[in-house]
Each structure stands twice: as C-alpha cells, then as structure tokens.
Amino acid sequence: xSLRGLxxxxxxxxxxxxxxxxxxxxxxxxxxxxxxxxxxxVPTDTSFKESLLYRELYKNTNLCKYVLILLENGRNxxxxxxxxxxxxxxxxxxxxxxxxxxxxxxxxxIFETYLHTLGNLTLTGFxxxxxxxxxxxxxxxxxxxxxxxxxxxxxxxxxxxxxKIIIKRAQRLADRIIGMFSLPKIITDTALIKPTNNRRxxxxxxxxxxxxxxxxxxxxxxxxxxxxxxxxMSVMEYLDFLDSEKTKELAQ
Numbered sequence: 001x002s003l004r005g006l007x008x009x010x011x012x013x014x015x016x017x018x019x020x021x022x023x024x025x026x027x028x029x030x031x032x033x034x035x036x037x038x039x040x041x042v043p044t045d046t047s048f049k050e051s052l053l054y055r056e057l058y059k060n061t062n063l064c065k066y067v068l069i070l071l072e073n074g075r076n077x078x079x080x081x082x083x084x085x086x087x088x089x090x091x092x093x094x095x096x097x098x099x100x101x102x103x104x105x106x107x108x109x110i111f112e113t114y115l116h117t118l119g120n121l122t123l124t125g126f127x128x129x130x131x132x133x134x135x136x137x138x139x140x141x142x143x144x145x146x147x148x149x150x151x152x153x154x155x156x157x158x159x160x161x162x163x164k165i166i167i168k169r170a171q172r173l174a175d176r177i178i179g180m181f182s183l184p185k186i187i188t189d190t191a192l193i194k195p196t197n198n199r200r201x202x203x204x205x206x207x208x209x210x211x212x213x214x215x216x217x218x219x220x221x222x223x224x225x226x227x228x229x230x231x232x233m234s235v236m237e238y239l240d241f242l243d244s245e246k247t248k249e250l251a252q
Contacts, residue, residue: 014031045178047217048178049174049178052118052170052173052174052177053119053167053170053171054117054242056115056116057116057117057118058089058115058116059116064087065085065087067177068087068121068122068151070180071150071151071176072149072150072151074180081147085123085125085148086124087122088121088127089120090135090138090155090161091111091114091115091135091161092133093115094132095111098134098135099135102135102161103162103163104162106163110166113163113242114166117170118169118174119165119166119169120166122148122151122152123151124146124148125145126141129141130142136159139155139156139159143155154168154169212227213226213231216234216235
C-alpha cells in the first residue's frame, strides 16, 4: 500500500505537468530527492552500508541468499554454480565451548550482535559437514573445497575469527553491493533538500513540547511511530540489539 501510494503521488506530480514530462528522468530524480527524511526515502550509501553491517540479514533468508549469490557472482557472464548452495553461519548458530575459546571473553556479546549479519554469513554446498565445527576445521574445508572465493576471502586469509574480521568482511562486501547499485547523487543528496522546521535531531537543542512525532531515523533506518513513547521504546530496542549490556546499564 505504501509503494502504491508513493507511485501514484509520483505520477501525479510529474506526468500531470507538461514541462516535467519533457525531462521526465530528472523529474523523477528530483521527486525522489524530496522524500528524504520520510519513510519512503531512498537510503544514502552511508545508511545503506550501516544497515548491511549491522542489521540481521538472515531474518529474510530468501533476500539473504540472493545478496550472497549476487556478491559472489556479481553481474559476470561466467558465474559459480549456486544451485545446491545454502547459507552458512561462519560463527555457528549454536553456542559451543570451541567457539567461546575462539571468540574470547566477549563471545556472548559478539554472538548476539553479529551472528545473523552479513559479515558472518557465506554460502556453502556442504552445510551439514560444517555445522558447529570449530573455526579451524571450517576454514580447512572451505579452503580445500569451496568455490566461493569472493565470499570466503577473509576466511581463507585469517587463521582466527573475531568481531574485527567480521566487521572488516562486512565492510568489503557492503562496498561491493553499493558498487553494483549506485544511484544518481541527486536522489540521496540531502544538501539539495530545503530544511524544514518540522524535523528535529538529537543535537539541535529545540524542544519537542507540543509537537507530534510521525517517524524517526536511526542508523539509516526510517520507522513510523505514533507518539514519543513508541519512539523511545523503538530506539531502546535498537540499542539493545546493538549492545545489550550497555542498555542494561542505562536501565539501572
């Protein structure tokens, strides 16, 4: 319904105007730029990358597999056969003592933060053979038998698996995705949009007394809310996802 309304609005604003019809492509770009700071905004490269780094891509397994296949094969004419491939968690979904030793004292926090994110996911044709095995065994199997060289670069190069390597890998893969889906700058350049007094940031110092909130932007994700209580609860959920220990400290 949201997309249907978006496109109806776009059509009316562009194609009901004869002048805009003549240069319809730039008219569409300009229309998309005006959506900044709304729930229909096109994400900037920065916000898109932040989402790829920290959001749980595995929650949507179809999308997750599509992204991983795209990362491996790109838009090349010669591609790796992914027909029997399944999604593999490098740090496995089940906690084990071997992995607790591998990751170290922050294992629980790293597990909760990065388990289902891009940096910890790959493709494999032998998921059942890898399962919950320790990293050294997984790495040896991948080095010997896997053909997914783009996805597995950091696994092949590193003898240990840490949160820093997960983030580094996610950054490389996110940059690769962004390179495939580059957009005209005018669509996401918020400097082109005239500021509005209806928008607040956490640092601008203006009071929100007597105002109504409809949405907020957190780490590039725009979410609709109906009141400030819902906004606060939603932000706390995000913070708890990113650092549950720190959130507990704040709550005490």
